[in-house]
Amino acid sequence: MNEDHKISENxxxxxxxxxxxxxxxxxxxxxxxxxxxxxxxxxxGSDSIPISGIPSTSxxxxxxxxxxxxxTRAQLVETEDQLTAxxxxxxxxxxxxxxxxxDQIGRLYMTDCSTKTSRTRNQNLLLQRLxxxxxxxxxxxxxxxxxxxxxxxxxxxxxxxxxxxxxNDPGVPPRKRFFEPSTMFLEHTLAIAEFAVQxxxxxRDSHDLTLEVLDAEPSCWRRFKDGERISYLKPDxxxxxxxxxxxxxxxxxxxxxxxxxxxxxxxxNMYLRYYYTGIEQKATGMFPLVVWLVKDADRKEKMKxxxxxxxxxxxKMFLVITPxxxxxxxxxxxxxxxxR
Numbered sequence: 001m002n003e004d005h006k007i008s009e010n011x012x013x014x015x016x017x018x019x020x021x022x023x024x025x026x027x028x029x030x031x032x033x034x035x036x037x038x039x040x041x042x043x044x045g046s047d048s049i050p051i052s053g054i055p056s057t058s059x060x061x062x063x064x065x066x067x068x069x070x071x072t073r074a075q076l077v078e079t080e081d082q083l084t085a086x087x088x089x090x091x092x093x094x095x096x097x098x099x100x101x102x103d104q105i106g107r108l109y110m111t112d113c114s115t116k117t118s119r120t121r122n123q124n125l126l127l128q129r130l131x132x133x134x135x136x137x138x139x140x141x142x143x144x145x146x147x148x149x150x151x152x153x154x155x156x157x158x159x160x161x162x163x164x165x166x167x168n169d170p171g172v173p174p175r176k177r178f179f180e181p182s183t184m185f186l187e188h189t190l191a192i193a194e195f196a197v198q199x200x201x202x203x204r205d206s207h208d209l210t211l212e213v214l215d216a217e218p219s220c221w222r223r224f225k226d227g228e229r230i231s232y233l234k235p236d237x238x239x240x241x242x243x244x245x246x247x248x249x250x251x252x253x254x255x256x257x258x259x260x261x262x263x264x265x266x267x268x269n270m271y272l273r274y275y276y277t278g279i280e281q282k283a284t285g286m287f288p289l290v291v292w293l294v295k296d297a298d299r300k301e302k303m304k305x306x307x308x309x310x311x312x313x314x315x316k317m318f319l320v321i322t323p324x325x326x327x328x329x330x331x332x333x334x335x336x337x338x339x340r
Contacts, residue, residue: 071134071160073167079133080164087130091165094136094157096216097193099186101152102127104197111204127155135161140180154190184258191254192216192236195293195326199239202327209330212247213240220251224277233274238288241330248332249288257299261306264292268311268318275317289339291329292320304338 071079083091086109093108094100106123113119130136139154156178157165181189196214203211220238224231237252253267271290274280280287294300303320311318316339321329328334 071163073163076160076164076167079135080167082133087126090126090130091135091157091161094155095162095165097196098189099139099154099156099181100193101154101190103152104190104193105155107197107201130161133160134158135164139186154186188254188256188258191256192252195252195254195323196237198323198326199241199330202330203241208243210242211239212242213238215239222274222280224274224279226273231270231273233270235290243331246332248330249284249286250329251288251290253290253292255292255294255299255303257295261303264303265306265310268307271317272311272314275315287317290318292318293326294320294322297322 090105090109093105102120102123105127106119109126110119110122113122127136131138135158136155137158139156159178196216199214200211203209215238217234217236220235222233222235224233235251236254237250239250239252241248241250251271255264268290275287292303294303300320300322307318307320316336319329319334319339321334325334
């Protein structure tokens, strides 16, 4: 993490720096002193892309000939020697996000292509090669784009792909047998991946935004003592970004409109219980803002109104945005009146 960055006090933080001059003017909040409890560090993990919707058009990578026999360790070592650094990066990304579409992989790693056509061609060649090695495979069914459009090919690691990534890390447990995911789980997972892709591309293409940390599940989870029991806070992502010399932290929650507002409130109350332990504030000097990323303005207004009514007299630590407001959020151009 970039040590030159200061922690933005527009986020929920203990007063350890001069007040920020950010346009949002976000206030600071102190957490209670953290009790001495066991468990993982509040900042552990190093993993975690969602939603303007899954892109509506994407060319497939073509048919992939699957290896029918299990690869031996010697074969995996030989295969690994043939892989490029970009091949390894793609495998790691698919492992991190569980599933990625061809288009998401292309936007992440085909950065040297001058046109979308060349990017699509190169991404498909790479995916065919990795599939030919038996390291990745497409789902048997394709996923339709949001709002119609062409179907999308979705990729996952095979057992051989996971074993190859763990060649130099024997502590990684073997993966259980692969099963096709449910439609709801797949859409939510791809939405998280799409958020990560959009944020990565936004910061990569900007001269003044940096992406310091992007943790996915389960690395972004937080373990804490909740009364007499151990609980887990399970955000979809944890993100640290840098802008204007400040460092900002965010918990990201993807909302596809499938959960009731009462379920959203339950999750917010879990964040509040974790906030009041003071663990995160003690470890990092701030509490990240909790960002609900929703599909459209109608869902946004309903959620904002519901949280405003049901979270009175609580710290204003929740922000509801649509995908087109992502850059405004990262640049802190959303004022405190939007916090709930």
